[in-house]
Amino acid sequence: MTLFRHLALTIKCCYPYFFLTTVATTKIRYKNLLATCWRKGKAHRKNRCRQLLCNLSLSEKQGTTTRKNKRNTMANHSPTTAPTEKISLKINGAEQQLTVATWTSLLDLLREYLHLTGTKKGCDHGQCGACTILLDGKRVNSCLSLAVMHDGSEITTIEGIANGDQLHPVQQAFVEHDAFQCGYCTPGQICSTIGLINEGKAKTLDDIRDLMSGNICRCGAYSNIVKVVQEALERSQNA
Numbered sequence: 250m251t252l253f254r255h256l257a258l259t260i261k262c263c264y265p266y267f268f269l270t271t272v273a274t275t276k277i278r279y280k281n282l283l284a285t286c287w288r289k290g291k292a293h294r295k296n297r298c299r300q301l302l303c304n305l306s307l308s309e310k311q312g313t314t315t316r317k318n319k320r321n322t323m324a325n326h327s328p329t330t331a332p333t334e335k336i337s338l339k340i341n342g343a344e345q346q347l348t349v350a351t352w353t354s355l356l357d358l359l360r361e362y363l364h365l366t367g368t369k370k371g372c373d374h375g376q377c378g379a380c381t382i383l384l385d386g387k388r389v390n391s392c393l394s395l396a397v398m399h400d401g402s403e404i405t406t407i408e409g410i411a412n413g414d415q416l417h418p419v420q421q422a423f424v425e426h427d428a429f430q431c432g433y434c435t436p437g438q439i440c441s442t443i444g445l446i447n448e449g450k451a452k453t454l455d456d457i458r459d460l461m462s463g464n465i466c467r468c469g470a471y472s473n474i475v476k477v478v479q480e481a482l483e484r485s486q487n488a
């Protein structure tokens with residue numbers, strides 16, 4: 250019998266023993282912990298709870314700090330860590346001169362560099378449409394496009410769609426028709442609807458369903474979203 254077969258046989262025979270021992274040890278430890286806590290009285294139990302809560306909030310804080318650090322790292326890539334390029338973009342009507350790492354997607358540029366977090370990251374793979382923005386009036390999935398490819402372009406995100414305090418008619422229609430639940434997909438749905446109107450291809454309800462199929466809504470608010478798009482289309486045709 251080869252060494253390998255010996256090894257496999259040993260693991261096969263010992264595995265149930267190791268498994269049972271681990272379960273038994275954990276159970277005993279857990280029982281002892283409970284018994285100790287119980288024996289030491291109410292004050293001890295309260296203290297223990299407080300300690301656990303402190304640990305939880307500490308780890309939450311550490312999580313936030315780690316996330317912040319990661320974001321700062323992304324926004325401050327020095328030329329020594331990644332190749333960068335200077336680009337100029339008109340974002341929501343304002344000219345922006347930016348130095349970005351060449352691999353930065355439009356979505357990361359908006360969210361991590363410019364803190365325009367209205368555009369959502371869902372799948373980051375072009376599957377959900379949560380990141381839809383208007384690029385020179387056309388709807389695109391910003392997660393699939395590199396920022397450096399769009400030097401000199403004009404970008405409109407959900408933050409730039411309303412006119413001051415006055416909502417865009419499509420935004421207003423979403424509110425009136427209650428076309429969202431959690432709202433995570435809504436910025437993408439709104440940008441996509443405006444892009445669809447600009448394209449002028451949708452004529453029927455089936456066209457709307459087909460041409461909006463790139464925007465997924467996990468809450469399933471589709472029936473009201475379709476009503477909104479239909480109304481927005483009719484309004485644009487009558488205007």
Ligand code: FES
Pocket residue numbers: 369370371372373374375376377378379380381390391392393
């Ligand atoms: S995040 Fe871009 S398509 Fe899902």
Ligand code: FES
Pocket residue numbers: 428429430431432433434435465466467468469470
């Ligand atoms: S409203 Fe929740 S994902 Fe669309």
